[in-house]
Amino acid sequence: MKEIRVGIIGFGTVGQGLAKAMLAQRERLQQRTGIDFVLATVADIAVTSLPDEFGQVTLTNNAEDIFNDPTIDIVAELIGGMEPARSFLLKAMEKGKHVVTANKALLSVHGKEIFAAAAKNNVEVGFEASVGGGIPVIKALKEGLVANRINYIKGIMNGTANYILTQMTDHGTPFAEVLKEAQELGFAEADPTYDIEGIDTAHKLAILMTIAYGLNVHLDDVSVEGISSIEPIDIEFARRFGYRIKLLAISRNHGESVEARVHPTMVPEGHMLATINGAFNGIQLRGDTVGDVLLYGQGAGMMPTGSAVAADVVDIGRNIANGSVNRVPALSYLPENIGEPTITPMEQLQCPYYFRITALDKPGVLSVITGIFGKHNISIRSMMQQGHDSNEPVHIVFRTHLAQEGSVEKAIGEINALDICTAPTVKIRLLISE
Amino acid sequence: MKEIRVGIIGFGTVGQGLAKAMLAQRERLQQRTGIDFVLATVADIAVTSLPDEFGQVTLTNNAEDIFNDPTIDIVAELIGGMEPARSFLLKAMEKGKHVVTANKALLSVHGKEIFAAAAKNNVEVGFEASVGGGIPVIKALKEGLVANRINYIKGIMNGTANYILTQMTDHGTPFAEVLKEAQELGFAEADPTYDIEGIDTAHKLAILMTIAYGLNVHLDDVSVEGISSIEPIDIEFARRFGYRIKLLAISRNHGESVEARVHPTMVPEGHMLATINGAFNGIQLRGDTVGDVLLYGQGAGMMPTGSAVAADVVDIGRNIANGSVNRVPALSYLPENIGEPTITPMEQLQCPYYFRITALDKPGVLSVITGIFGKHNISIRSMMQQGHDSNEPVHIVFRTHLAQEGSVEKAIGEINALDICTAPTVKIRLLISE
Structure with a gap:
C-alpha cells in the first residue's frame, strides 16, 4: 500500500x-x-x-x-x-x-x-x-460551489465571541463578567483580544473572500469592530425589536467593489444565523447558481x-x-x-442601524436629536425610550431605515457633542436581509 | 486550453x-x-x-x-x-x-x-x-469529513413535504388543502406520492448511508412512513410539547447494525432542524472526529x-x-x-413517542389505556386530553419516555381494538437528542 x-x-x-x-x-x-x-x-x-x-x-x-x-x-x-x-x-x-x-x-x-x-x-x-x-467550508467554496459567483458571505466565525454573546443574551450578564467566566471555563484565552475585538473573525473573512472572489484580500482590507462595547441593555432592546446580536463577518460582492467588514450585527430572530448559539460557527454563502447555502458546526476544538x-x-x-x-x-x-480587491469604503455602506443614545431627559431633547438625523437624511423606523427621570440620563433607542454609514458617522458625531448627551452613542448595524 | x-x-x-x-x-x-x-x-x-x-x-x-x-x-x-x-x-x-x-x-x-x-x-x-x-453534502461526506466514522445522519431532504408541513404549522391548514395549494403553485407534482409518502427521502437516505458507512444500502432497507396522516391537531399538540413535526430521514450507526428510517418526527423547537422551513433542506451529520455538522440550502429547483x-x-x-x-x-x-448492511429491525428501535388516541370519554377509559401501556413497559412522560363530551370522541395525547417500537406496536394494536376507540391511534416518533 x-x-x-x-x-x-x-x-x-x-x-x-x-x-x-x-x-x-x-x-x-x-x-x-x-x-x-x-x-x-x-x-x-x-x-x-x-x-x-x-x-x-x-x-x-x-x-x-x-x-x-x-x-x-x-x-x-x-x-x-x-x-x-x-x-x-x-x-x-x-x-x-x-x-x-x-x-x-x-x-x-x-x-x-x-x-x-x-x-x-x-x-x-x-x-x-x-x-x-471542522466545517468543510473551504472545500465547499473551492469545489462544491465551483459553478457559482459568490455574491454574499456572512457568518459567525468565532466561537468565543458567540459564546459570550449567547451567555449575555440568555442570562443578561454583563460582558466583562461573562468573559471572566469564559476564561475560567477555558472557552476564552487569557488574552482574548483577537476573539472579542473581531480580529480572528477578520482573519477568516479575508481567507474566505480570497477564495470566493479570486482576490488577494488582506487582513488590513477588513473593517473590524468587536463586541466589548455591547451591553445587556442593547441585547434587550434588540430582542424587543425581534433581533439577536451576533458578531458577524459580512462581505457583499458588488462586482466593481467588495465589502469586507466584521462587527456586532442585529440579526432577525427568524434568521438561521440568529439560532446559532454557544461556541458553534455558521457560515452562509450566496451563489448566483445555488442560492443560499449555510454550513454549521464546531468552529474550534x-x-x-x-x-x-x-x-x-x-x-x-x-x-x-x-x-x-x-x-x-x-x-x-x-x-x-487572482486580482487585487477594491474594497467598498465603509462610509459608502448602506444598511439599517440601531442607535442607543444616552441623554438627559430634558424637554426638547428628542426634537434636537431627530433634527440631526433629518439633516443627514437618516430616516427613523421606530424609537423607544427607557427611563423617565429628569435627574438621571435615559436611554433613547432608534431603529432606522436604510442609511449611509458616512451620514451616520456625521450625525453621531453631532449627537455625541450635545451637552445633554452623557455617554457616547452605541451604534449597531442591522443585517441586510436582501 | x-x-x-x-x-x-x-x-x-x-x-x-x-x-x-x-x-x-x-x-x-x-x-x-x-x-x-x-x-x-x-x-x-x-x-x-x-x-x-x-x-x-x-x-x-x-x-x-x-x-x-x-x-x-x-x-x-x-x-x-x-x-x-x-x-x-x-x-x-x-x-x-x-x-x-x-x-x-x-x-x-x-x-x-x-x-x-x-x-x-x-x-x-x-x-x-x-x-x-445544491448542498454539497456528497462531497462533504466523501472528502471534507473523510477522517470520520459517521455515527448519525438526520435530515430534511424533501422540500415538498417540508413545505406542506411548514404551511400546516404556520396556518393550521389541513394536509389535503395544503397539498392542493402546493400543486397549484407548482411546489408539488401532480402525483406527489414519492414526496409525501417519504419515498424520495428514502432514496436519498440510502445514498447517504452508502457513502457514509461504506455499505451497499438499498431503498428496500429503509423503513418509510409519509406525512399524509398528520393532522393540524398533531402539529398543535407538538407545539404545546415544544416540538415541530418534520419529515426526517434518520440513520444511527450502531456498528453491528445501522438504522434506516424515514418518518414524521417531532423535533425539539430549539433544534436547528426545527428551524428549517419551506422548501429548504438541512442535513445533519455526526462524525466521531468532527462532532455535529449541518448543511443547509435549497434541496431542489x-x-x-x-x-x-x-x-x-x-x-x-x-x-x-x-x-x-x-x-x-x-x-x-x-x-x-464496501460491505452489505445489517439493518436494525424497526421493532428494536428505541425512542420516545407521541400518541394521539381518539376515544369516547367514558369513565375508566384512561385507566384501561394506561394499563395497556404499563403491560408493555411503556412509561408515560405526560398526558393531555382535548375535549370533554360524553357523546363525542375526544383526543387523548401521550408523550412517552424511551420505549421500544415492538412494544409500542403491540400496545397500539390492543388500544385500537378497544370498543371505546373510534379511530386508529396516531403515532409520531420523537427525535432522539443524544
Whole structure:
C-alpha cells in the first residue's frame, strides 16, 4: 500500500487533534483511499515525551528534523502566530514538502508570500482548518460551489465571541463578567483580544473572500469592530425589536467593489444565523447558481479542527498518489487569475442601524436629536425610550431605515457633542436581509 | 486550453439548469480550472429547438448520438426514473464516458449495478445532485469529513413535504388543502406520492448511508412512513410539547447494525432542524472526529440542482485533465471495502413517542389505556386530553419516555381494538437528542 508520511510541527491542541485523528482513522483512511497515512514525526520545542499511543512516532524539538527527512511528504504547521510559523512553512515548501496549516492569522497577512512559494515549489497548501474549525467550508467554496459567483458571505466565525454573546443574551450578564467566566471555563484565552475585538473573525473573512472572489484580500482590507462595547441593555432592546446580536463577518460582492467588514450585527430572530448559539460557527454563502447555502458546526476544538486538518492531509495524499498535485488551485482560482480587491469604503455602506443614545431627559431633547438625523437624511423606523427621570440620563433607542454609514458617522458625531448627551452613542448595524 | 465536452440527456428542469450554469459560468470555470467546459450536445425526445443562448449546442432526439460521439467526455443523465435512464447510463459507461446523474431513485435501487459498471469501465459516476439539491453534502461526506466514522445522519431532504408541513404549522391548514395549494403553485407534482409518502427521502437516505458507512444500502432497507396522516391537531399538540413535526430521514450507526428510517418526527423547537422551513433542506451529520455538522440550502429547483451537477462535471473534468480518474472512490470507500448492511429491525428501535388516541370519554377509559401501556413497559412522560363530551370522541395525547417500537406496536394494536376507540391511534416518533 502507498504510504504518505506526515510531520507535525506544534503539538498543542490542533496538533494533538490531527495526531489523534490520524491514529484513530488510519484503517478507515486505508479502506477509503488505498493509502496508509503515517504520522512520522512530531516537532515541538516544549514536549519531552509523546503519549504511549504514539509509540511509533519520532519526537524532536527541532523542526529542521522534519524538513530534512526526505521520507516526509506533508508538513502540518500547527503552532500558530506569525513567526516562526511563516519561516517553517516557507522552509518546508523549499524542501519540496506539501504543507497544511490552520493558521488564519498568518494566511490573512502573509498569504500572498506563502501561496507564491507554494506555486514556485509546485507543492500544495491546505488550510481547511483555518476557517470554521471542522466545517468543510473551504472545500465547499473551492469545489462544491465551483459553478457559482459568490455574491454574499456572512457568518459567525468565532466561537468565543458567540459564546459570550449567547451567555449575555440568555442570562443578561454583563460582558466583562461573562468573559471572566469564559476564561475560567477555558472557552476564552487569557488574552482574548483577537476573539472579542473581531480580529480572528477578520482573519477568516479575508481567507474566505480570497477564495470566493479570486482576490488577494488582506487582513488590513477588513473593517473590524468587536463586541466589548455591547451591553445587556442593547441585547434587550434588540430582542424587543425581534433581533439577536451576533458578531458577524459580512462581505457583499458588488462586482466593481467588495465589502469586507466584521462587527456586532442585529440579526432577525427568524434568521438561521440568529439560532446559532454557544461556541458553534455558521457560515452562509450566496451563489448566483445555488442560492443560499449555510454550513454549521464546531468552529474550534481539538478534534473538530483535527478533522479539517486531516481532510487536507488526505486530499494532498490522494494527489501525491495520483500524480495530480495542485489539481484544484490553492486559492480556487489559478494564480494568474487572482486580482487585487477594491474594497467598498465603509462610509459608502448602506444598511439599517440601531442607535442607543444616552441623554438627559430634558424637554426638547428628542426634537434636537431627530433634527440631526433629518439633516443627514437618516430616516427613523421606530424609537423607544427607557427611563423617565429628569435627574438621571435615559436611554433613547432608534431603529432606522436604510442609511449611509458616512451620514451616520456625521450625525453621531453631532449627537455625541450635545451637552445633554452623557455617554457616547452605541451604534449597531442591522443585517441586510436582501 | 484543455477542452472537456459534455452531453446532456434530458432537457427538463435539471438539464436546463446544468446547461444554463455551464453557459453562465464558462469563463469563471476557465479562470478556476484552466479547462474549457463545453456543452456539446443535448438529447431530448420531446425538444424541437434550443433557446438562442445555446446556439453552438447540437440538439438531437436520439441519446445514441451522444454515446457515439467520441469527442464527448462526460454524459449527464438528467431524465430521472428507472428506464431508459439505467440503460443510458450503462451504455454511456460502456462507451468509456464518465457520467453524472441526479437520479436518486435509480441509484438507490440499481446503484450496485451502476457502480460496478463504472469500476469495470474505469469511469466516474458523479451524483452530488441526487441528495440535497445544491448542498454539497456528497462531497462533504466523501472528502471534507473523510477522517470520520459517521455515527448519525438526520435530515430534511424533501422540500415538498417540508413545505406542506411548514404551511400546516404556520396556518393550521389541513394536509389535503395544503397539498392542493402546493400543486397549484407548482411546489408539488401532480402525483406527489414519492414526496409525501417519504419515498424520495428514502432514496436519498440510502445514498447517504452508502457513502457514509461504506455499505451497499438499498431503498428496500429503509423503513418509510409519509406525512399524509398528520393532522393540524398533531402539529398543535407538538407545539404545546415544544416540538415541530418534520419529515426526517434518520440513520444511527450502531456498528453491528445501522438504522434506516424515514418518518414524521417531532423535533425539539430549539433544534436547528426545527428551524428549517419551506422548501429548504438541512442535513445533519455526526462524525466521531468532527462532532455535529449541518448543511443547509435549497434541496431542489433548476439552478440549485444545476450547481451540484456542474460541480460534478468540473470534478470529473479536473480528473480527466490531471490523469487522476477515480482519485476519490465513487462511493467514498474503495469497491473492495464496501460491505452489505445489517439493518436494525424497526421493532428494536428505541425512542420516545407521541400518541394521539381518539376515544369516547367514558369513565375508566384512561385507566384501561394506561394499563395497556404499563403491560408493555411503556412509561408515560405526560398526558393531555382535548375535549370533554360524553357523546363525542375526544383526543387523548401521550408523550412517552424511551420505549421500544415492538412494544409500542403491540400496545397500539390492543388500544385500537378497544370498543371505546373510534379511530386508529396516531403515532409520531420523537427525535432522539443524544
